[in-house]
Amino acid sequence: MTTVLRGCDLVDGRGTEPRRGVDVVVEGDTVREIVEPGNGDYPSAEVVDAAGMLVIPGLINNHTHGTAYGPLFPSGHEPLPLQQVNANLDRHLLEGTTAVLCVDGFITAEAVARTDEAHPVNVKAASCNTPACLEAAIVADGGGLTEENKAFTARQAVAEGAVALGEIGAGHTLGGGGASYLYIPEEIARRTGVRVTAWQANQLKIAVLGRHITTSAFDRDAVEEALAGANLTGKLSVEDAREIVSGVVLPAFDIALRGLAEAAEQARELDVPVLVHNAAASMTQVAAIARTDVRLIAGHSNHPSFTPREALDHAAWLKERGVVIDVSILDTFGGGRPDLGPELLYAMFEAGLVDTISTDYAAGHHDPILLAIDRATKAGVVGLPAAIAMATSTVADTFPGLAPRRGRIVPGAVADLVVTDPAALDDVRTVMIGGRIVVREGRRVTG
Ligand SMILES: [Zn+2]
Numbered sequence: 158m159t160t161v162l163r164g165c166d167l168v169d170g171r172g173t174e175p176r177r178g179v180d181v182v183v184e185g186d187t188v189r190e191i192v193e194p195g196n197g198d199y200p201s202a203e204v205v206d207a208a209g210m211l212v213i214p215g216l217i218n219n220h221t222h223g224t225a226y227g228p229l230f231p232s233g234h235e236p237l238p239l240q241q242v243n244a245n246l247d248r249h250l251l252e253g254t255t256a257v258l259c260v261d262g263f264i265t266a267e268a269v270a271r272t273d274e275a276h277p278v279n280v281k282a283a284s285c286n287t288p289a290c291l292e293a294a295i296v297a298d299g300g301g302l303t304e305e306n307k308a309f310t311a312r313q314a315v316a317e318g319a320v321a322l323g324e325i326g327a328g329h330t331l332g333g334g335g336a337s338y339l340y341i342p343e344e345i346a347r348r349t350g351v352r353v354t355a356w357q358a359n360q361l362k363i364a365v366l367g368r369h370i371t372t373s374a375f376d377r378d379a380v381e382e383a384l385a386g387a388n389l390t391g392k393l394s395v396e397d398a399r400e401i402v403s404g405v406v407l408p409a410f411d412i413a414l415r416g417l418a419e420a421a422e423q424a425r426e427l428d429v430p431v432l433v434h435n436a437a438a439s440m441t442q443v444a445a446i447a448r449t450d451v452r453l454i455a456g457h458s459n460h461p462s463f464t465p466r467e468a469l470d471h472a473a474w475l476k477e478r479g480v481v482i483d484v485s486i487l488d489t490f491g492g493g494r495p496d497l498g499p500e501l502l503y504a505m506f507e508a509g510l511v512d513t514i515s516t517d518y519a520a521g522h523h524d525p526i527l528l529a530i531d532r533a534t535k536a537g538v539v540g541l542p543a544a545i546a547m548a549t550s551t552v553a554d555t556f557p558g559l560a561p562r563r564g565r566i567v568p569g570a571v572a573d574l575v576v577t578d579p580a581a582l583d584d585v586r587t588v589m590i591g592g593r594i595v596v597r598e599g600r601r602v603t604g
Contacts, residue, residue: 220432252526286314341406572591
């Protein structure tokens with residue numbers, strides 16, 4: 158079976174300048190050649206008219222949650238229903254992503270294989286099952302962990318196909334986003350019947366424990382203000398709020414911090430990269446790991462818990478020590494969050510700090526990677542070929558087992574291709590995985 162994407166502009170993932178008006182010829186599951194139009198003769202080929210369209214490699218997303226059947230997050234939360242996992246994968250696919258690294262961390266190899274089989278997106282796993290990370294998960298949540306999940310150690314996971322350790326530490330065990338959008342609102346609702354937003358919970362968290370999560374940061378006036386902002390005045394006292402936030406965040410926190418060093422040591426032994434939760438609360442530990450010789454990926458280095466200056470300086474320091482600097486799109490563009498706009502992301506691009514681009518989860522509301530690339534290139538803070546490489550070839554090179562022979566459109570590569578509108582990059586039209594068209598006209602092909 159031969160398919161020709163005809164007359165497209167091509168950004169091939171290697172970071173080099175676009176080629177205009179070429180044909181991409183796919184044979185079986187492989188890119189066979191890239192030719193000037195009319196220079197190849199493929200009488201029996203299926204021709205996809207891609208004139209005026211942009212072809213890029215399928216994106217490889219190194220930071221996803223809820224993309225495999227099993228406990229959600231590195232806190233071992235109750236699994237999402239299978240349909241929701243499939244819907245999450247559909248969404249990644251329709252956004253142009255053809256391979257994902259699920260960093261939930263406790264999913265068995267068998268469950269990852271089952272997910273991978275059920276959906277065209279290639280799903281690989283990272284494991285966070287080291288003793289301290291497991292303990293932190295059980296203290297923070299652990300509600301979705303079966304005995305099998307608990308017993309499935311990082312060592313075993315790597316032996317059975319996990320390509321990295323990660324996410325080590327997470328918003329759910331390190332007092333980050335997961336505490337703000339999940340556990341703090343749950344506990345407040347249980348006590349008061351009031352459902353606070355993630356933003357309100359986050360304000361309360363910062364008032365009680367600060368951005369770096371320390372008990373000495375407690376600020377009574379700020380707690381009162383946060384309670385008023387969440388319509389909780391009279392329903393919760395300052396001491397109640399302090400107890401709730403501390404009770405959610407602190408028990409797992411120190412254990413999870415210990416887990417960072419422990420997991421880095423195991424990753425070094427197992428010879429796989431380790432992806433860590435890089436945020437204000439964990440930055441000291443992340444810096445300590447950067448001094449060792451493990452292959453380290455600093456996940457979501459644009460985390461909103463950092464001040465912009467702090468994020469930029471920290472990322473520059475890490476990068477000098479060979480750490481891969483990942484940025485996560487989160488809900489930067491569509492979330493309307495007061496604490497998260499594109500400024501820091503843009504500043505990191507402009508400073509040349511970014512190595513890889515992922516989405517992370519953002520309570521299930523992440524924006525498409527291609528939307529971020531569209532906006533960032535239009536803002537002039539990064540060039541298109543460089544930005545596409547950050548979401549394709551660099552990710553494949555950083556995680557060698559994640560997407561072998563993928564991430565570049567060159568002869569001999571696996572044909573994971575995206576056809577999109579150059580004027581609106583997130584308007585993905587066609588997606589091909591392993592030479593098979595799985596999205597046409599922006600819709601998932603079924604059957
Ligand atoms: Zn995280």
